Amino acid sequence: MASLLSVRGLEKHYGKVTAVAGVSFELQAGTCFGLLGPNGAGKTSTLEMMEGILKPSKGEILFRGEPIDRRYSQHIGIQFQHTALPDTLTVKESLQLFQKLYPRGLPLEEIIEACALQDYINRDSRKLSGGQRQRLLLGIALINDPDILFLDEPTTGLDPQSRHNFWSLIREIKKRGKTIVLTTHYMEEAEQLCDEIAIMDQGRIIVQDTPQNLLQEHFDGVLIRLPSASGLADIPGLPFAVTAGAETVEFVTANVEAAIAQLTRLHVSLEGLTVATPNLENLFLKLTGHSLRN
Numbered sequence: 001m002a003s004l005l006s007v008r009g010l011e012k013h014y015g016k017v018t019a020v021a022g023v024s025f026e027l028q029a030g031t032c033f034g035l036l037g038p039n040g041a042g043k044t045s046t047l048e049m050m051e052g053i054l055k056p057s058k059g060e061i062l063f064r065g066e067p068i069d070r071r072y073s074q075h076i077g078i079q080f081q082h083t084a085l086p087d088t089l090t091v092k093e094s095l096q097l098f099q100k101l102y103p104r105g106l107p108l109e110e111i112i113e114a115c116a117l118q119d120y121i122n123r124d125s126r127k128l129s130g131g132q133r134q135r136l137l138l139g140i141a142l143i144n145d146p147d148i149l150f151l152d153e154p155t156t157g158l159d160p161q162s163r164h165n166f167w168s169l170i171r172e173i174k175k176r177g178k179t180i181v182l183t184t185h186y187m188e189e190a191e192q193l194c195d196e197i198a199i200m201d202q203g204r205i206i207v208q209d210t211p212q213n214l215l216q217e218h219f220d221g222v223l224i225r226l227p228s229a230s231g232l233a234d235i236p237g238l239p240f241a242v243t244a245g246a247e248t249v250e251f252v253t254a255n256v257e258a259a260i261a262q263l264t265r266l267h268v269s270l271e272g273l274t275v276a277t278p279n280l281e282n283l284f285l286k287l288t289g290h291s292l293r294n
């Protein structure tokens, strides 16, 4: 199947700073693709080049096989991390204002329903909660009925309830056949929404696959975690490979009983021990040696 968007050898340098150091991937129509990584990994720079608003220092981006040009903006919708909404306008008036910028688009009622804006459609946009504001910004990003929807850290700063509500909206929008690219710091967000993820660190993609494949490939078993104070990381010749984070030390085992017996033999205190299924957060720590939110 031909890709909707091809990203080939992208680089971005700001003076001496290399933000993106050669990134390539294919975006398939109807999927949700997640760019993950810590602060400064190069996600926003990559996304802005994919949106056509930042010129790559090197590399190219093809939309339906053709280099992106001025017409590309008609096919995409962007929810920016920080957007100033026009003062004194209601939610409905804000949508109407942005609607005038595009020759084609979705009927307003459809956007209002898709983004669950009904209850505060006549409210001054300055009086919205964080979650309501994000839903309005999502509505604005959908106004031209885009083929690709770009979401830059759409739920940063939202409380867990608003975040979950936002995820439901995105799932519904995906069902309408939209292709979505999102950046996030939240591994749970990526696991919930993305068909494919690329984890970036220091301007490069370090792994890329479906969340399920990545977890299966890198973890065989469950994760045992202990507080750093257990001293586990300092014991020489351990029978398992441990990863030490800021406050915890962890390892993966396929046999919990045997692992606990080994810890007891090594006189490691089991206080604070937890057993969990590995997630993308654990994968990130394993791959990079540092946690995602540093």
Ligand SMILES: Nc1ncnc2c1ncn2[C@@H]1O[C@H](COP(=O)(O)OP(=O)(O)OP(=O)(O)O)[C@@H](O)[C@H]1O
Binding pocket: 014, 017, 018, 019, 020, 037, 038, 039, 040, 041, 042, 043, 044, 045, 046
């Ligand atoms: N306009 C700019 N001028 C100079 N350096 C920049 C500029 N924009 C970004 N950078 C630097 O490029 C690197 C990558 O930044 P970028 O914003 O792309 O990363 P990010 O992964 O999106 O980070 P965050 O999660 O904090 O938004 C960082 O070191 C950043 O300081």
